[in-house]
Amino acid sequence: NRRIVLASRPQGEPVASNFRLEKVNKPVAGEGEILLRSVYLSLDPYMRGRMNDAKSYAEPVAIDDVMVGACVAQVEVSNHPDYQVGDWVLAYGGWQDYSVSNGEGLMNLGQNPSNPSYALGIMGxxxxxxxxxxxxxxxxxxxxxxxxxxxxxxxxxxxxxxxxxxxxxxxxxxxxxxxxxxxxxxxxxxxxxxxxxxxxxxxxxxxxxxxxxxxxxxxxxxxxxxxxxxxxxxxxxxxxxxxxxxxxxxxxxxxxxxxxxxxxxxxxxxxxxxxxxxDDYGHRYPEFAQDMGQWLNDGKIQYREQVVDGLDKMPSAFIGLLKGENFGKLVIKVNDP
Ligand code: NDP
Structure with a gap:
């Protein structure tokens, strides 16, 4: 299991040394839990705020902790009745290959979603x-x-x-x-x-x-x-x-x-x-999903993704995002489905 942790807090623009790539043992899914293997990781501007040691609307990432973020992953092991091996899920697994979840806050995308990474962007x-x-x-x-x-x-x-x-x-x-x-x-x-x-x-x-x-x-x-x-x-x-x-x-x-x-x-x-x-609109997600799903189907909304290959590219891609180097929704592909 490769993961990227916060090595130090940035002063101004983040730099490569604020991050550290580590190899650790693959986590194990316990009773009622599932093991997730990430395929796509999301990079989003809010992550910059989490690198500061200041309470915002969410807690900061602690030094040596895994950087936070959403992922689209596949279930590799399931001890949970609502998830089958092979299901795609939207989860909050952080910048790493594998994560374990008890199902809280996950969205099950099923066995065969047409555009799984869209759950990090246009549909998410x-x-x-x-x-x-x-x-x-x-x-x-x-x-x-x-x-x-x-x-x-x-x-x-x-x-x-x-x-x-x-x-x-x-x-x-x-x-x-x-x-x-x-x-x-x-x-x-x-x-x-x-x-x-x-x-x-x-x-x-x-x-x-x-x-x-x-x-x-x-x-x-x-x-x-x-x-x-x-x-x-x-x-x-x-x-x-x-x-x-x-x-x-x-x-x-x-x-x-x-x-x-x-x-x-x-x-x-x-x-x-x-x-x-x-925080403000979570309860209205179904209304959005209905309208956006329809607009995408009807070709009324265009969506551009920039997919970067490799977990090791996350820090540089993130630093670039804050400077406008991305063109479209920035997604990191970390593993093959
Ligand atoms: P983008 O993919 O649009 O990435 C950020 C873009 O911001 C860059 O590509 C760049 O585009 C632009 N930018 C960066 N620095 C500057 C600058 N100094 N002046 C002008 N433009 C700059 O990000 P998102 O679409 O994911 O997010 C857009 C905004 O929405 C962010 O501020 C984010 O924090 C916010 N957000 C807020 C949420 C909320 O709940 N309130 C939830 C999600 C996002 P360009 O090259 O065109 O300048």
Whole structure:
């Protein structure tokens, strides 16, 4: 059993030495338990928060503990009545080949799911996040303008496509020409602006000529600075993530713009609401699965995955994710089915 543990806590950007690959004995499934052999491991931005020694909405990973994360695995041994050998499951096994579970929090995907890795992306946590954050907090109406950054990642790409299905004008923000072309040509966004362009804020203002009604916040920082003056009266801002700040070790230097933000919220009666997907919306997963399953079947939603081979590549792929080096949902294939 190979596993990757947290060797040390990062100061700013994570580096390779914050992780350590170890070989340990394969765990054994006890009474009522199942042994899972991981095939796909998920890499997600929230894992950066778990590397800090600070209580957030979840506990940090302890030094020398296995890095946390979701996996799609197959049952190798079952001492549990609800699981058969060979079943595919969505589990929270962490960055390792094998894990043991008592079945709590698992989702059984059956013996022959058509796209098992989708449970980590479009049919799983990121897709669900996009769906609830946009529809429940963003509440987009036909003809409104919806803006989303990290536009080609699993959350942003899904937000924009659902907003198109709801009849909105959709403007993406992404890093680089290739990602922007993908957002427009494949995902069907009306426009996509490169946040690395020197005149990014001007380009965004030009394309959002009727202002912004829903800004789905994934990144924060200078992207939010460009969005804020464009927000319309009664705009909604689901606050999903702030990835541009995840490696920060202190607050950005002044000037203090908090009163500008508060004044904008007040005068324009803007609703800005954070959410943590499973804590706030876990009970609504079936509704999402029904709609998303249908949209995928009907070819109404496109989904891009980037599959990287090998457990040993996880640290470098994760470091890259925080810098925008991924293109699509980042999944690590660790074993053959
Ligand atoms: P992505 O696959 O989209 O990966 C992150 C992307 O963020 C990068 O590819 C990059 O895209 C972009 N990015 C990174 N740094 C910056 C920066 N400084 N400025 C602008 N963009 C940057 O991730 P996900 O779709 O999985 O997640 C998107 C967001 O949703 C994250 O903030 C995540 O934490 C959040 N999230 C929140 C949940 C919740 O419950 N609240 C649940 C799931 C996700 P590019 O090259 O285009 O800039």
């Amino acid at each position: 946590m990121p897709g669900f996040t996009a769906y609830m954050g946009l529809l429940d907090i963003g509440a987009p109406k036909v003809g409104e303008t919806v803006v989303v950054a990290a536009a080609t990642g699993p959350v942003g790409a899904t937000v924009g496509q659902i907003a198109k299905l709801k009849g909105c004008k959709v403007v993406g923000i992404a890093g680089g020409a290739d990602k922007c072309a993908f957002a427009v040509n494949t995902l069907g966004f009306d426009a996509c602006i490169d946040h690395k362009a020197a005149d990014f804020a001007q380009q965004l203002a030009a394309v959002c000529d009727n202002g912004i009604d829903v800004y789905f916040e994934n990144v924060g920082g200078k992207v939010f600075d460009a969005v804020m003056p464009l927000l319309n009266t009664s705009a909604r801002v689901p606050v999903c993530g702030l990835i541009s700040q995840y490696n920060a070790t202190s607050l950005p230097a002044g000037p203090d713009r908090l009163s500008l933000l508060m004044g904008t919220l007040l005068v324009k009666r803007i609703k800005m609401q954070g959410f943590i997907i499973f």
